Every structure is written in structure tokens, then in C-alpha cells.
Amino acid sequence: xxxxxxxxxxxxxxxxxxxxxxxxxxxxxxxxxxxxxxxxxxxxxxxxxxxxxxxxxxxxxxxxxxxxxxxxxxxxxxxxxxxxxxxxxxxxxxxxxxxxxxxxxxxxxxxxxxxxxxxxxxxxxxxxxxxxxxxxxxxxxxxxxxxxxxxxxxxxxxxxxxxxxxxxxxxxxxxxxxxxxxxxxxxxxxxxxxxxxxxxxxxxxxxxxxxxxxxxxxxxxxxxxxxxxxxxxxxxxxxxxxxxxxxxxxxxxxxxxxxxxxxxxxxxxxxxxxxxxxxxxxxxxxxxxxxxxxxxxxxxxxxxxxxxxxxxxxxxxxxxxxxxxxxxxxxxxxxxxxxxxxxxxxxxxxxxxxxxxxxxxxxxxxxxxxxxxxxxxxxxxxxxxxxxxxxxxxxxxxxxxxxxxxxxxxxxxxxxxxxxxxxxxxxxxxxxxxxxxxxxxxxxxxxxxxxxxxxxxxxxxxxxxxxxxxxxxxxxxxxxxxxxxxxxxxxx
Amino acid sequence: xxxxxxxxxxxxxxxxxxxxxxxxxxxxxxxxxxxxxxxxxxxxxxxxxxxxxxxxxxxxxxxxxxxxxxxxxxxxxxxxxxxxxxxxxxxxxxxxxxxxxxxxxxxxxxxxxxxxxxxx
Numbered sequence: 001x002x003x004x005x006x007x008x009x010x011x012x013x014x015x016x017x018x019x020x021x022x023x024x025x026x027x028x029x030x031x032x033x034x035x036x037x038x039x040x041x042x043x044x045x046x047x048x049x050x051x052x053x054x055x056x057x058x059x060x061x062x063x064x065x066x067x068x069x070x071x072x073x074x075x076x077x078x079x080x081x082x083x084x085x086x087x088x089x090x091x092x093x094x095x096x097x098x099x100x101x102x103x104x105x106x107x108x109x110x111x112x113x114x115x116x117x118x119x120x121x122x123x124x125x126x127x128x129x130x131x132x133x134x135x136x137x138x139x140x141x142x143x144x145x146x147x148x149x150x151x152x153x154x155x156x157x158x159x160x161x162x163x164x165x166x167x168x169x170x171x172x173x174x175x176x177x178x179x180x181x182x183x184x185x186x187x188x189x190x191x192x193x194x195x196x197x198x199x200x201x202x203x204x205x206x207x208x209x210x211x212x213x214x215x216x217x218x219x220x221x222x223x224x225x226x227x228x229x230x231x232x233x234x235x236x237x238x239x240x241x242x243x244x245x246x247x248x249x250x251x252x253x254x255x256x257x258x259x260x261x262x263x264x265x266x267x268x269x270x271x272x273x274x275x276x277x278x279x280x281x282x283x284x285x286x287x288x289x290x291x292x293x294x295x296x297x298x299x300x301x302x303x304x305x306x307x308x309x310x311x312x313x314x315x316x317x318x319x320x321x322x323x324x325x326x327x328x329x330x331x332x333x334x335x336x337x338x339x340x341x342x343x344x345x346x347x348x349x350x351x352x353x354x355x356x357x358x359x360x361x362x363x364x365x366x367x368x369x370x371x372x373x374x375x376x377x378x379x380x381x382x383x384x385x386x387x388x389x390x391x392x393x394x395x396x397x398x399x400x401x402x403x404x405x406x407x408x409x410x411x412x413x414x415x416x417x418x419x420x421x422x423x424x425x426x427x428x429x430x431x432x433x434x435x436x437x438x439x440x441x442x443x444x445x446x447x448x449x450x451x452x453x454x455x456x457x458x459x460x461x462x463x464x465x466x467x468x469x470x471x472x473x474x475x476x477x478x479x480x481x482x483x484x485x486x487x488x489x490x491x492x
Numbered sequence: 493x494x495x496x497x498x499x500x501x502x503x504x505x506x507x508x509x510x511x512x513x514x515x516x517x518x519x520x521x522x523x524x525x526x527x528x529x530x531x532x533x534x535x536x537x538x539x540x541x542x543x544x545x546x547x548x549x550x551x552x553x554x555x556x557x558x559x560x561x562x563x564x565x566x567x568x569x570x571x572x573x574x575x576x577x578x579x580x581x582x583x584x585x586x587x588x589x590x591x592x593x594x595x596x597x598x599x600x601x602x603x604x605x606x607x608x609x610x611x612x
Binding site: 129133136139140143147150152153154155156157158159160162163166167170173174176177178180181182186229230231233234 | 512517520524527528531534535537538539540564565568571572575578579582583586587589590593594599602603604605606
């Protein structure tokens with residue numbers, strides 16, 4: 001079997017197995033964890049394959065592109081699949097303690113694997129309608145994850161999440177329809193050739209706007225972000241961590257993919273939309289994170305800040321800026337999961353998620369405190385953590401491109417992020433409190449946070465590997481000739 | 493034919509937007525059904541409407557005739573209808589649950605996940 005199919009078939013098979021084992025939660029746990037680890041390993045194999053043999057592609061059922069459905073893995077997709085596997089396995093491990101037995105019995109593991117199927121499918125899709133289908137797979141699984149447990153506030157959050165996301169997918173479908181009408185193709189490589197030089201055609205421009213709307217809603221960009229702070233704090237911490245690490249990032253990934261391969265991001269209309277939306281997302285995220293009293297809602301707003309930063313990188317559109325954005329995407333995947341899990345752990349120890357009622361954890365849990373500080377530095381982009389390198393790459397790329405207004409936004413954004421996470425830290429660890437904390441940090445909560453913290457610091461001290469990967473990915477993003485040749489075959 | 497369907501799509505989207513912005517959850521769902529059908533029409537029109545024959549390949553000829561219809565939009569619309577049905581079924585169940593939990597179908601009054609400052 002082709003290696004490219006494994007990241008889709010593996011979680012799909014695990015979904016089926018978990019359905020069969022739904023009464024045996026012990027075995028379900030094992031399947032869930034092993035499948036996620038297997039995904040990370042498959043991702044690693046894909047990364048090495050791409051490094052050695054160039055971009056990989058497969059035409060499903062042997063129908064030649066552009067008529068059949070293509071799956072394509074370049075450096076970016078392969079690396080993201082690997083990181084998805086790493087983060088998912090850590091989050092699954094965290095869930096062993098964090099999830100209630102009710103949540104596990106009602107299908108949490110099933111939905112996790114279904115979600116991973118959709119995420120990996122979206123990373124590999126080389127056909128824009130196929131991308132839509134993977135988005136729907138991801139969406140229906142995330143609906144399930146969001147309501148599993150069935151508390152009242154979960155239902156309320158889910159209503160808003162479902163509503164906005166359904167509008168976004170409908171817009172995406174309309175955009176795809178218009179694009180097909182204007183070009184007669186759905187394969188992204190073929191679309192690149194058809195759209196090149198025709199960006200000003202009304203049909204194509206309308207399709208670009210609709211797709212931008214859809215991806216903006218998926219990645220929670222202004223003005224389509226309302227669902228994120230409304231929904232992300234309602235389910236279990238495990239689900240929150242998984243959503244925050246993966247879902248919005250898939251939105252950003254498709255933005256990078258579609259708005260470099262298919263559309264020209266330098267078109268004045270797209271520039272105005274992306275830059276305004278990026279700056280607005282960043283600022284609103286900052287204001288929200290500074291004001292909120294609910295720990296996980298602070299984090300939800302911090303996710304928005306990172307989305308804003310990446311949007312600005314995409315808008316700048318130079319090779320160096322895309323490299324910075326990709327590196328940011330990779331590191332934010334890891335660090336967001338770590339942040340959500342450690343805050344989940346803090347909420348478990350403090351028995352509340354309200355900042356003004358937490359406190360006093362430093363004395364009882366100094367190791368947790370130290371890990372929190374490191375993850376916090378990673379989120380804010382301060383050495384010696386992995387967050388530092390993407391900031392350096394991005395800011396220097398923006399300065400090089402002469403986009404000083406964007407440099408200002410990114411720098412202010414990271415300072416404000418630092419303020420917001422320090423506020424979290426001092427509320428949880430330093431604030432004086434009368435209640436004594438006796439709860440224990442169990443192994444399933446501690447291990448994943450510890451491993452991810454080690455990764456965050458490790459990549460901070462030796463980031464060359466990831467930086468090289470990001471640079472390589474950005475080259476094939478900016479000049480998609482290799483991608484197109486691989487999918488459509490060598491052309492004269 | 494194309495023009496008539498395009499105008500129909502426009503009306504459907506306009507009506508659906510009106511329903512979706514009314515604030516009531518059930519009206520939102522009805523709007524969603526209408527708009528997703530409007531989008532199916534968009535894909536259908538994008539594939540060009542013709543009075544051509546079915547896109548079957550005659551074994552004796554071995555290739556598609558010139559008067560064959562475009563089968564791709566039909567496959568796309570079919571996929572979209574199936575996905576839409578599944579999502580709508582879930583959304584209906586969710587709306588029912590939300591109504592029975594919160595005793596309202598007005599989105600403005602659903603404030604459990606995001607309580608107002610004075611009610612926290």
C-alpha cells in the first residue's frame with residue numbers, strides 16, 4: 001500500500017475498531033493511543049520520503065490527474081502530519097486522567113480518531129472538492145467531541161460552533177462551485193495553471209473571496225471568530241487541547257495552500273482583506289486575553305492572537321515570510337496543546353477555572369510551575385524556547401519586505417501575549433489563597449505535559465532542523481513548479 | 493435556463509439570509525437548508541446546463557460522444573447533498589436538545605457558555 005494512504009486509513013481503521021470496542025474502554029484507550037503514535041511514525045516516514053525523493057503523490061483508483069482525486073504530500077503536509085500524530089498521542093494520554101468515564105463510554109476515542117482522519121485528509125488533499133469532504137469529516141467529528149458529556153453549557157457552545165461552521169462550509173462549497181464554473185477544474189495543481197494571470201476575472205475573484213471567508217471562519221479570523229471563545233472552554237480539557245492545537249491550524253494550513261497554489265495572494269483585494277483581518281484578529285485576541293477571568297477563555301483568545309500573526313505572514317507572501325509562518329504554525333501546534341493541557345491540570349488542582357479564585361499552587365507544585373513558565377515563554381516567543389525562532393524569522397522577513405506596519409503588529413502582539421500568560425501564571429501560582437491544595441498530579445497528566453515541554457525547550461535550544469524544514473517547505477510553496485509536475489506529470 | 497437558475501439562486505440566498513439572521517434557532521436551520529440547496533444549484537449551473545445525453549461510453553465506440561452531459565457537477569452535488577443531510581440531522585438533534593435544556597430558541601438568550609458579567 002502506498003505510504004500516502006496510511007495517514008488516512010490508519011485513523012479510519014482505529015475509528016472502526018473503537019466503535020467495535022465501545023464497551024471495553026481499556027482496550028479503546030490502547031487502540032486510541034497506539035493509532036495516534038502510529039500516525040506520528042507514519043508522518044516521520046513521509047517526511048524522510050519527501051526529503052529523499054521529493055514531493056509524493058498518488059492518483060486514487062488510477063484515474064490520472066486532473067480527472068481523478070490526487071493525494072499529495074510535500075514537506076509542509078508531511079511535517080504537519082507528523083506533528084499532528086505527536087500532539088494527538090500526547091493529548092490522548094492526557095485524556096486517560098482528564099476524561100470522565102461517561103465521556104469515554106459515549107465515544108470520545110471514536111471521535112478523536114475520526115477527527116484525525118479528517119485532519120490528515122485535509123493536509124494531503126490535492127483536489128479542492130476532496131478538501132471540502134475532509135473538512136466535513138473533521139467538522140462532524142468535532143461536533144461529536146464538543147457535545148460528548150452533554151452538559152448545558154456544552155450544548156450552548158456547540159450551537160454557536162455548529163452554526164458558524166456550517167455557514168463557512170456552505171460558503172466553501174459555493175466558492176468551489178464558482179471556481180469549477182470559471183476554470184473547469186478541481187485539481188489544485190491544474191487550478192494553478194488555469195487561474196494564473198486570470199485573477200481579475202469576476203468568477204475567480206468571487207470564488208477567492210468565498211474561500212477566504214470559509215477558511216477565515218475555520219481559523220477564527222476577524223470578523224468570524226465568535227464561535228471560538230464561545231465554544232472552546234465548554235468541553236473537557238482534552239477536547240479543548242485537541243481542538244486548539246489542530247482545528248484552527250488546519251484552517252491556516254489551507255489558507256497557505258490555497259492562497260499560494262491556486263490564488264495569487266498579492267492581489268490588492270486579498271491584501272486588504274488579509275491585512276485588516278489579521279491586525280483585527282490580533283488586537284481583539286489581545287484585548288480578550290487581557291480582560292477575561294476564565295482561564296480557558298484567556299487561552300482561546302491567545303489562539304486568536306497566533307492566528308492573527310500567521311495571517312499577517314501569509315499576507316506578506318514572500319518566501320521568507322512564508323517560512324516564518326510555517327515555522328510558527330509547527331511550533332504553535334505543539335505549544336498550544338501544551339498550554340491547554342497544563343492549564344487543564346492547573347484547573348484540576350485548583351478545582352476552578354476562574355482566575356480570581358485560583359492561587360497558591362507554587363508552594364505545592366513547583367515542578368508544574370517551572371513547566372508552566374517554560375511553556376509560557378514558548379507561547380510568547382522568548383528564548384530558550386521554540387517560540388523564539390518563528391518570531392525571529394517572521395519579523396526579519398516582514399522587515400525585509402518593508403512591511404513595517406506588520407512588524408509593529410507582530411511585536412506588540414507578542415508583548416501582549418507575554419502579559420496575558422504572565423497574568424495567568426501569577427493568578428494560578430503566586431496569588432495568595434487560604435485553601436490548601438492536596439490533589440496529586442497523576443502520571444497521565446504529568447507525562448504528556450512534560451514531554452511537550454521538553455520538545456518546546458529542545459527545539460528552542462536546537463531549532464536548526466525545524467527551521468530548515470520550514471525554509472524548504474516555503475520554497476515549494478512560493479514556487480509550486482515541483483508540486484505541479486509531480487501531480488500532473490512532466491509537461492513540455 | 494442558466495439565467496433563470498442564477499436568479500432563483502439569488503432569491504434563495506436572500507431568503508435564507510433573512511431567515512438565518514432572525515435570531516431564532518429553527519429559522520436559522522430552515523435558512524441553512526435553503527442556502528445549502530442554493531449552493532447545490534450554483535454547482536449545477538457551473539457545470540453548464542445543456543440538453544445533452546447521458547454521459548455513457550458506448551462499448552463499440554470506446555469514447556464519449558460529443559453530445560454527452562458533464563457528469564462531474566452531478567457527482568459533486570450528490571456528495572454535497574449526502575453530507576448536507578448528515579449534518580442537518582445532527583443540527584436538528586442539537587437544536588432540540590438546546591431547546592429542552594435552555595427553554596428558548598432565541599440565540600440571544602442562550603448565554604450559558606458566555607454569561608453576562610453581572611450574572612457570573
